[in-house]
Amino acid sequence: MISTSEYAVKLEKVAKRYADIVAVDYIDLDVKYGEIFGLLGPNGSGKSTTLKMVLGLVKPDSGSVNVLGINADDDPVTVKRHVGYVPESPRLYEFLTGLEYVDFVADIYSVDASEKKMRIEEYLEAFDLEGREGDMISSYSQGMKQKIALISAFLHKPKLLVLDEPLTGLDPKSARIVKDLLRKLASQGVTTIMSTHILEIAQAMCDRIAIMYEGRLLALGNMEELRQKARLPGSDLEEIFLKLTGTEAIREVVEALLK
Amino acid sequence: MNWKNVVRLISVDMKSGRLIRGQKFRRYRERRVFQYLLYGGACVLGLAIGLAVGNLYIGLPDPELKSLFYQSARYLLTSLPTLILLYSLVITMMGQIQRMGVRSSIQLPYWLPITWEEHTLASTLAHLIGLPLASIILFSSAISVFSIFLGELPFATLTVPALLASVFLASATTEIFRVLQVRLIGAIYKTSGRTAVWVRFLGSLLFLIAFYIIWFSLTSGASSIALIETVAGAQNAVWFIPYVWLGMALASFMSGLLVQTVVFSVASILFILVLFYAAVRLNAKFGLYEPPAITVSRGVYVPKAGFLGKLGFSSLEAAVIRKDFKAFTRRRELMYIFVMPIVFILMPLMQYSGMLGKPVAPEASPFLYAWMLLAPGALMAIMLGTMIIGEEGSSVWLFYSSPITAHSLVKCKYAFICILSCIVTLVCGVIGILIAHPSPHLAFALLIESMLLIFALGAVSLRAGIKGADFVEVPRPRMIRPLTALVNFLLCGILMLAILSPLIPYAVTMMNLPVPMPIPKIDLYIAISISVVIAVVITFLFYRIVLKNAEEFLLKAEI
Numbered sequence: 001m002i003s004t005s006e007y008a009v010k011l012e013k014v015a016k017r018y019a020d021i022v023a024v025d026y027i028d029l030d031v032k033y034g035e036i037f038g039l040l041g042p043n044g045s046g047k048s049t050t051l052k053m054v055l056g057l058v059k060p061d062s063g064s065v066n067v068l069g070i071n072a073d074d075d076p077v078t079v080k081r082h083v084g085y086v087p088e089s090p091r092l093y094e095f096l097t098g099l100e101y102v103d104f105v106a107d108i109y110s111v112d113a114s115e116k117k118m119r120i121e122e123y124l125e126a127f128d129l130e131g132r133e134g135d136m137i138s139s140y141s142q143g144m145k146q147k148i149a150l151i152s153a154f155l156h157k158p159k160l161l162v163l164d165e166p167l168t169g170l171d172p173k174s175a176r177i178v179k180d181l182l183r184k185l186a187s188q189g190v191t192t193i194m195s196t197h198i199l200e201i202a203q204a205m206c207d208r209i210a211i212m213y214e215g216r217l218l219a220l221g222n223m224e225e226l227r228q229k230a231r232l233p234g235s236d237l238e239e240i241f242l243k244l245t246g247t248e249a250i251r252e253v254v255e256a257l258l259k
Numbered sequence: 260m261n262w263k264n265v266v267r268l269i270s271v272d273m274k275s276g277r278l279i280r281g282q283k284f285r286r287y288r289e290r291r292v293f294q295y296l297l298y299g300g301a302c303v304l305g306l307a308i309g310l311a312v313g314n315l316y317i318g319l320p321d322p323e324l325k326s327l328f329y330q331s332a333r334y335l336l337t338s339l340p341t342l343i344l345l346y347s348l349v350i351t352m353m354g355q356i357q358r359m360g361v362r363s364s365i366q367l368p369y370w371l372p373i374t375w376e377e378h379t380l381a382s383t384l385a386h387l388i389g390l391p392l393a394s395i396i397l398f399s400s401a402i403s404v405f406s407i408f409l410g411e412l413p414f415a416t417l418t419v420p421a422l423l424a425s426v427f428l429a430s431a432t433t434e435i436f437r438v439l440q441v442r443l444i445g446a447i448y449k450t451s452g453r454t455a456v457w458v459r460f461l462g463s464l465l466f467l468i469a470f471y472i473i474w475f476s477l478t479s480g481a482s483s484i485a486l487i488e489t490v491a492g493a494q495n496a497v498w499f500i501p502y503v504w505l506g507m508a509l510a511s512f513m514s515g516l517l518v519q520t521v522v523f524s525v526a527s528i529l530f531i532l533v534l535f536y537a538a539v540r541l542n543a544k545f546g547l548y549e550p551p552a553i554t555v556s557r558g559v560y561v562p563k564a565g566f567l568g569k570l571g572f573s574s575l576e577a578a579v580i581r582k583d584f585k586a587f588t589r590r591r592e593l594m595y596i597f598v599m600p601i602v603f604i605l606m607p608l609m610q611y612s613g614m615l616g617k618p619v620a621p622e623a624s625p626f627l628y629a630w631m632l633l634a635p636g637a638l639m640a641i642m643l644g645t646m647i648i649g650e651e652g653s654s655v656w657l658f659y660s661s662p663i664t665a666h667s668l669v670k671c672k673y674a675f676i677c678i679l680s681c682i683v684t685l686v687c688g689v690i691g692i693l694i695a696h697p698s699p700h701l702a703f704a705l706l707i708e709s710m711l712l713i714f715a716l717g718a719v720s721l722r723a724g725i726k727g728a729d730f731v732e733v734p735r736p737r738m739i740r741p742l743t744a745l746v747n748f749l750l751c752g753i754l755m756l757a758i759l760s761p762l763i764p765y766a767v768t769m770m771n772l773p774v775p776m777p778i779p780k781i782d783l784y785i786a787i788s789i790s791v792v793i794a795v796v797i798t799f800l801f802y803r804i805v806l807k808n809a810e811e812f813l814l815k816a817e818i
Contacts, residue, residue, distance in 0.1 A: 099556065
């Protein structure tokens with residue numbers, strides 16, 4: 001059963017190591033219902049591992065992961081039933097057509113047949129995939145594959161969306177549709193956790209943002225709270241991010257490269 | 260041509276080959292000693308064989324026998340380039356067929372400053388890495404040592420480069436085949452429209468069946484000896500075919516015809532150059548060719564009515580079964596599953612009809628029928644069981660992230676194995692009845708036994724498929740760890756014997772087979788009943804184990 005606790009996702013003292021590499025270093029994280037939560041960080045900072053732990057795709061070495069009021073370890077199947085997931089680089093069944101793939105995913109989530117038909121047709125039209133839906137996915141561009149992965153995540157009306165770089169490869173129209181859709185869904189109580197490297201999108205879309213670095217949480221809060229933490233009043237997310245992650249010495253790096 | 264580029268490209272290919280066999284990708288380290296172990300081993304083995312055969316020749320007491328031995332050795336050595344060419348062609352083609360299923364090709368050479376000549380030469384030489392090169396080293400070292408005993412050292416010095424030229428010839432031919440098949444397949448897709456998916460399925464199936472039949476014909480004991488005799492005898496008759504010119508050069512040298520030796524040697528070198536440049540030109544023209552998209556469906560989308568639902572499968576389970584069916588009919592690397600049962604029927608049929616030498620006696624027809632009914636279905640259940648989880652590849656994240664229970668996963672995967680294997684068995688049974696005319700008792704007994712084997716071995720192999728699943732897809736899909744597959748195959752062999760054992764006394768008495776001790780008579784239906792009990796126990800036990808393994812598999816998802 002899904003509980004009506006305050007938080008859609010709650011991570012307590014969660015840690016994960018891969019051999020001698022610390023991927024996630026004892027982090028605490030709460031995401032409220034209906035919130036769009038951004039997870040930022042340089043490559044290898046532990047964002048994807050954190051998202052995978054939310055979904056039960058990676059088991060934490062210690063700590064607890066609570067999703068929609070359920071301990072993800074106790075009842076992973078119920079958790080997965082209510083979550084829509086888009087991985088960082090989704091590998092789809094390339095021998096299926098786009099239509100066959102979304103139909104397959106809808107059946108996996110037991111979407112009713114008539115509703116399934118209606119939703120699939122709507123999404124294919126919205127993402128400009130009409131006319132190519134009968135082609136094998138192996139012939140799709142990266143952006144088209146991303147659209148199919150996104151449709152598959154939205155199709156069963158999940159309560160929580162876990163999106164790892166969701167806008168990668170999307171054309172401007174589709175990116176705008178995804179952004180508007182996420183805002184609309186948030187107003188209906190659907191929670192979104194997304195990781196992205198596009199800081200403008202994170203700043204514009206996310207209610208709260210967490211910045212990760214080397215497996216640790218460097219900062220967490222809304223834009224104003226992040227500015228205070230970085231002691232950069234009036235600055236944008238890029239400046240805050242670069243200062244907090246200690247990667248602001250860009251000019252010296254570029255000059256060294258041009259020597 | 261930049262030779263350093265060629266060497267670098269070959270080393271990339273060698274590394275990718277070792278990665279296929281490797282287990283750990285994180286912190287991968289080369290072990291240079293093991294890298295050349297195969298070739299060193301082949302050289303040592305070749306020297307030992309040469310020494311042993313040479314000593315055998317020296318030790319022959321009868322001069323007449325010695326002379327016969329000497330003539331036979333010369334006869335074999337002159338036909339060696341053509342024989343090596345044939346085997347290398349089959350081995351390099353086999354390697355190429357395996358690579359057909361590669362999802363993402365390495366396109367790095369296309370944008371790096373590498374010429375088509377360098378790329379083609381590296382690709383041609385890379386085909387030879389592994390078994391073909393090891394075989395050449397083995398043969399060359401054996402011939403070199405043996406020729407000293409034979410007093411034919413000059414001949415051996417010519418044979419070794421001829422062997423190397425033969426494998427290069429085979430490899431260049433395979434390179435041409437590789438480029439042409441990409442272009443040809445693209446053209447077929449373009450013209451066949453929506454039927455492309457079935458054209459591809461049937462075309463691939465026919466090609467693979469023809470290929471395997473040729474392979475088994477070449478490698479089966481009696482046929483391979485017949486082949487050596489044919490090649491040695493027919494080489495002179497087909498001298499106009501460029502592929503035998505290397506053999507002709509050796510034969511001419513052996514006969515002391517020096518002008519002819521030079522002519523055939525020069526012609527061989529020219530033919531190799533022509534073939535290589537043909538491969539370069541084809542690569543330059545079609546190397547970057549992308550096959551057109553396959554359109555499977557057009558028009559209004561209608562969700563499936565759900566026939567599988569009526570059989571008791573949930574929408575999730577039915578969706579996975581439908582998806583697996585599409586995978587096995589659309590993914591070329593999985594089509595093998597259909598090829599093996601067909602080859603298993605065709606080979607004994609060809610033997611039976613006398614196409615592969617001496618025809619089989621009519622009294623052996625019950626054996627033929629038993630083989631046709633028991634082997635293809637059981638083999639298919641074993642192969643499907645071991646591959647059915649690993650074939651998900653890197654798309655397995657969908658299973659881990661979706662609400663699929665261990666019970667549903669096992670139910671739909673096991674059902675798929677059994678349904679497909681039973682269909683194959685029924686088709687084989689009908690063909691068997693038409694050819695071997697078995698008695699109704701025999702047909703019934705074998706049909707029951709084949710079903711028992713499918714259910715039991717399917718469950719056993721599914722366990723191996725879950726425990727040993729390997730989702731690595733590049734450079735080619737691995738699907739199952741080789742050691743797990745081997746152990747499972749042995750286990751299935753033992754369990755197969757256990758299930759069939761109650762029927763052995765009946766088969767012995769029915770066929771009047773000579774046995775060292777008297778065997779008690781047993782009623783056929785009692786024997787079948789005992790067999791059913793054994794099979795049910797095995798199936799039940801392994802199904803329970805599979806369920807437990809599937810739970811662990813879904814819980815320990817690490818992607």
